[in-house]
Amino acid sequence: MKSNINRREFLGRTGLTLAVVAAPSGLVILALNKADDSSDAFSPTVWYTLAPDGRVTVMVSKVEMGQGTHTALAMIVAEELEVDWNLVQTEQSPVRPEFYDPPRKSGMVTAGSGSIRGMYEHLRKAGAAGREMLVQAAAKKWSVAASECEAIQSQVHHRSSGRSLSYGELVEEASQLPVPEEPRLKEKSEFRLLRTSVQRLDLPDKINGKAKFGIDTFIPGMVYGAIARPPAYGAKMRSYDEAAAKSVPGVHEVVEIDRGIAVCADTLDAAWKGRKALNTQWGQGVRPDLNTENMEQELTSLLDTPGVSARQDGDVTAALEQADKRLEVEYFLPYLSHANMEPMNCTVDVGEDRCDIWSPTQAQTRVLEAVQEITGLETDQIHVHPTYLGCGLGRRAQTDYDREATQMSKAVGRPVKLIWSREEDVQYGLFRPANSHRIAGALDAQGRVTAWSHKVAAGSFFTFPNNPDIDVAAVSGLRDLQYQVPNVSVDYMKPDLPIPVTFWRSVGNSHNGFTVEGFMDELAHAAGQDPVEFRLQHLEHAPRTRRVLELAAEKAAWGQPLQGAQARGVAVFAAFGSYVAQVAEVSVDEKTGKVKVHRIVCALDCGPYVNSDTVAAQVMGAVTMGLSATFKEQIEFADGGVQSANFFDYNLLRMSEAVDVETHIVDSDDSIGGVGEPGLPPTAPAVANGVFAATGARIRRLPMTPERVLEALKKS
Amino acid sequence: MAQITLNINEQDHTVQVNEDVPLLWVIREHLQLTGTKFGCGISQCGACTVHVDGQPMRSCQLQVSRVVGRKITTIEGIAEDHPVKQAWIDIQVPQCGYCQSGQIMSAVALVEKNSNPSEEEIIQAMDGNLCRCGTYTRIKTAIRQAAQEVRNS
Numbered sequence: 003m004k005s006n007i008n009r010r011e012f013l014g015r016t017g018l019t020l021a022v023v024a025a026p027s028g029l030v031i032l033a034l035n036k037a038d039d040s041s042d043a044f045s046p047t048v049w050y051t052l053a054p055d056g057r058v059t060v061m062v063s064k065v066e067m068g069q070g071t072h073t074a075l076a077m078i079v080a081e082e083l084e085v086d087w088n089l090v091q092t093e094q095s096p097v098r099p100e101f102y103d104p105p106r107k108s109g110m111v112t113a114g115s116g117s118i119r120g121m122y123e124h125l126r127k128a129g130a131a132g133r134e135m136l137v138q139a140a141a142k143k144w145s146v147a148a149s150e151c152e153a154i155q156s157q158v159h160h161r162s163s164g165r166s167l168s169y170g171e172l173v174e175e176a177s178q179l180p181v182p183e184e185p186r187l188k189e190k191s192e193f194r195l196l197r198t199s200v201q202r203l204d205l206p207d208k209i210n211g212k213a214k215f216g217i218d219t220f221i222p223g224m225v226y227g228a229i230a231r232p233p234a235y236g237a238k239m240r241s242y243d244e245a246a247a248k249s250v251p252g253v254h255e256v257v258e259i260d261r262g263i264a265v266c267a268d269t270l271d272a273a274w275k276g277r278k279a280l281n282t283q284w285g286q287g288v289r290p291d292l293n294t295e296n297m298e299q300e301l302t303s304l305l306d307t308p309g310v311s312a313r314q315d316g317d318v319t320a321a322l323e324q325a326d327k328r329l330e331v332e333y334f335l336p337y338l339s340h341a342n343m344e345p346m347n348c349t350v351d352v353g354e355d356r357c358d359i360w361s362p363t364q365a366q367t368r369v370l371e372a373v374q375e376i377t378g379l380e381t382d383q384i385h386v387h388p389t390y391l392g393c394g395l396g397r398r399a400q401t402d403y404d405r406e407a408t409q410m411s412k413a414v415g416r417p418v419k420l421i422w423s424r425e426e427d428v429q430y431g432l433f434r435p436a437n438s439h440r441i442a443g444a445l446d447a448q449g450r451v452t453a454w455s456h457k458v459a460a461g462s463f464f465t466f467p468n469n470p471d472i473d474v475a476a477v478s479g480l481r482d483l484q485y486q487v488p489n490v491s492v493d494y495m496k497p498d499l500p501i502p503v504t505f506w507r508s509v510g511n512s513h514n515g516f517t518v519e520g521f522m523d524e525l526a527h528a529a530g531q532d533p534v535e536f537r538l539q540h541l542e543h544a545p546r547t548r549r550v551l552e553l554a555a556e557k558a559a560w561g562q563p564l565q566g567a568q569a570r571g572v573a574v575f576a577a578f579g580s581y582v583a584q585v586a587e588v589s590v591d592e593k594t595g596k597v598k599v600h601r602i603v604c605a606l607d608c609g610p611y612v613n614s615d616t617v618a619a620q621v622m623g624a625v626t627m628g629l630s631a632t633f634k635e636q637i638e639f640a641d642g643g644v645q646s647a648n649f650f651d652y653n654l655l656r657m658s659e660a661v662d663v664e665t666h667i668v669d670s671d672d673s674i675g676g677v678g679e680p681g682l683p684p685t686a687p688a689v690a691n692g693v694f695a696a697t698g699a700r701i702r703r704l705p706m707t708p709e710r711v712l713e714a715l716k717k718s
Numbered sequence: 719m720a721q722i723t724l725n726i727n728e729q730d731h732t733v734q735v736n737e738d739v740p741l742l743w744v745i746r747e748h749l750q751l752t753g754t755k756f757g758c759g760i761s762q763c764g765a766c767t768v769h770v771d772g773q774p775m776r777s778c779q780l781q782v783s784r785v786v787g788r789k790i791t792t793i794e795g796i797a798e799d800h801p802v803k804q805a806w807i808d809i810q811v812p813q814c815g816y817c818q819s820g821q822i823m824s825a826v827a828l829v830e831k832n833s834n835p836s837e838e839e840i841i842q843a844m845d846g847n848l849c850r851c852g853t854y855t856r857i858k859t860a861i862r863q864a865a866q867e868v869r870n871s
Contacts, residue, residue, distance in 0.1 A: 066814075067814050068812075068813030068814030068815065068851045069813070070813070201807065201810060202810060202812075204812075204815070205806070205807055205810065205811075205812050205815070206807065207815075208812040208815030208818055209793075209803045209806045209807060209811075209812065209815075209818060209822060210753070210793065210794065210796075210798060210803070211751070211752065211753015211754070211792065211793035211794045211819050212753070213815050214752070215752075215755075215816060217752075217755070217756065218752035220750060226747075251719070251736075269735075269739070269743065269747055270743055270747065271736065271739045271740075271743055341850055342816075342850060343755070343757050343763065343765060343814070343816045343817045343848065343849070343850045344755070344757075344814075344816045345756065345757070390814070390815065391814060392755070392814050392815075392816030392817075393814045393816065393850045393851060394814075395850070421756070423759060424757065424758040424759055424760070424763075615810055619810065619813060619853075619856070622852055622853075622855065622856070623813055623851045623852035623853070624852070625852070626851075626852025626854065627850070627852055630852075648758055648759075648760055648762060649758050649760075649762035649763055649848065650760070650762055654848050654850065655852075655854075656845045656846075656848065656854075657840075657841050657844045657845050657847070657854040657857065657858070658841045658845050660852070660854035660855050660858075661855070662855055663855065
């Protein structure tokens with residue numbers, strides 16, 4: 003590829019740097035990222051291709067796990083390029099440095115509700131640059147000023163003469179032009195696509211069985227893999243019967259890998275039968291006595307230890323002593339599984355000088371690094387092929403299953419497709435950590451919160467770079483408590499448990515939304531104030547939080563009477579740069595302890611958004627997952643390992659318990675926030691606060707089973 | 719191993735398999751009709767739902783020898799313009815999409831049997847199909863739309 007522009011002039015500047023080449027496929031807009039200018043070839047970031055037939059292929063660097071990011075990323079480009087949406091398609095970008103996530107370019111990951119946030123400005127500029135070049139190209143052809151021309155839906159028009167040329171006709175001319183460094187971005191009033199509702203590009207394949215998930219990968223010569231794993235954490239293998247496994251028809255190899263004994267066979271059925279025939283014997287685990295009860299006791303007993311201070315504002319002890327009213331309560335939330343509908347799986351072909359890996363991964367470059375570590379190949383010999391993901395939810399940012407499949411393929415010298423059973427998916431998960439809290443609060447005579455002391459014990463997976471003793475997730479929403487309180491202390495206690503933990507949709511906010519908003523409701527009640535009013539009084543400094551709270555309250559007719567025994571609960575929480583308030587309408591059967599949620603009204607401020615229907619869908623999905631955690635989910639432990647096994651004992655919310663969600667998106671021009679996760683944290687507290695409003699029973703533990711509701715009713 | 723002939727989507731397919739293998743794996747591995755998904759292996763999630771003689775069944779626990787001579791339909795065998803598929807697009811039901819083949823197969827069986835299902839009947843037909851993305855309320859809306867389309871046709 004050759005360029006007629008001086009790349010040096012774009013190097014070393016901030017913002018987007020673009021170049022253009024004429025490729026056989028058409029006009030290619032390139033972003034230069036390499037500081038190395040010694041080579042003639044570009045190492046560019048190719049965000050889209052405009053073909054001579056007018057079709058635009060947007061390269062999407064983020065993976066599609068249901069959040070609609072492929073469509074949204076394409077919409078951003080299409081908007082600024084001013085292209086006819088019917089001519090737009092997407093292509094999953096390869097895992098190469100030119101596609102690494104801006105601005106740091108350290109890798110590729112789809113997580114943290116960060117795809118649109120991270121790509122929005124970048125892709126807008128890329129699209130706008132192309133639009134300006136196409137206008138320039140037409141102007142040149144007509145020998146008129148570019149200012150007399152305008153791009154409209156894949157055509158450039160010359161206003162005074164009425165002439166027009168299609169984008170496809172301008173490809174060659176445009177590719178000769180220099181790339182504008184700071185192209186003009188559209189005004190909001192010019193948007194045709196952004197902030198509208200657009201049908202998703204991936205859905206036609208998802209209703210006809212054509213969408214390819216990781217589990218749908220087929221490679222010539224591949225074998226199916228299954229792994230016998232220790233039943234208890236840290237248990238060591240004692241023996242296994244290789245001959246018995248190999249006598250199962252279709253079984254080829256039995257190999258030891260890091261995490262167990264792997265069987266490779268012609269079919270998955272044979273691999274699973276072979277695994278059973280291994281009759282692997284395991285020793286005791288590292289904590290053979292571990293079970294659900296003593297895990298909880300261990301976490302909760304840590305609350306009596308000093309822990310590590312994550313925040314210390316003012317004098318909490320003195321403020322609690324001087325309080326007009328004080329409150330001290332404990333909350334507990336369990337370990338949770340991601341329970342992605344597509345079980346963990348990966349297909350790998352490790353060769354002498356090349357490795358291909360097909361993975362439903364959220365972390366493309368972590369997969370690359372894992373393969374490199376295991377095979378010793380160079381990064382340019384490793385080809386990571388991200389597939390569609392049957393949900394991700396944070397679980398698929400881990401590479402444990404990629405590593406297993408890679409080790410197996412390396413050991414047996416042929417392609418291996420590893421599919422976990424549902425039981426493996428539940429029992430060898432990395433969970434949302436269980437968390438135990440002791441919270442104390444002080445109110446003055448005017449009903450203002452004067453102190454908030456929050457102790458939290460939870461497993462750690464993600465620490466502050468400058469303080470490796472504090473888990474970021476455990477204290478999120480606490481260290482940055484959204485309410486204005488003069489005296490705040492946050493202390494973190496790290497348990498010594500062998501249970502692996504990781505990111506789970508909304509991460510630490512999934513539990514601190516519950517504890518903060520539950521406790522705030524308790525304080526409002528103690529102060530004898532309306533829960534919405536009480537919150538607003540402590541949010542004077544937080545206009546976006548106030549705005550969503552007021553909007554949700556208004557749309558839910560907060561304060562107006564409801565039918566029968568129904569009552570409303572409210573919660574508001576900010577996470578991932580977005581602000582979400584929810585009002586839940588609930589009723590409680592006081593005989594059975596069954597809670598019914600009639601409706602959830604949600605207000606969201608995520609700043610500029612892309613596809614309004616996708617935003618509503620993501621909020622609905624987050625609320626539904628939040629309800630599932632509210633009512634159903636809990637990992638059980640026994641004999642040093644995980645006892646829960648499948649959907650009969652790790653229950654997910656079903657249609658019969660689904661709730662209508664009414665979402666109101668704030669028309670906001672404030673900073674852009676994420677959408678996939680922030681809808682989850684307010685759901686459980688809004689429901690629990692509604693249960694309190696209906697019955698006077700305060701729920702401080704999840705899941706909110708009928709037994710626990712009955713127990714709380716007795717105490718109320 | 720046995721030679722077994724299956725009628726899937728109105729075509730006969732002959733495969734060499736163990737008679738006790740679940741139909742799911744024959745559909746997916748031997749015929750590479752991958753629209754039918756594996757979710758739990760114990761009929762708890764509905765991702766593997768296919769039709770056997772028009773009835774929705776979980777293929778993960780259905781031994782292949784039991785469906786010889788019966789009419790099997792997978793997601794690939796449901797017409798693109800079926801009212802259920804159309805409604806799924808109109809309502810923009812799928813998110814990750816993994817469970818949606820099974821959801822659609824359960825919904826097609828429902829509306830073909832009952833073109834005016836009540837809320838309770840929809841839930842009864844669909845409660846065995848899990849969706850982790852949380853698309854349930856859109857599924858209900860789409861089924862109502864599809865049922866109306868079936869009634870009007």
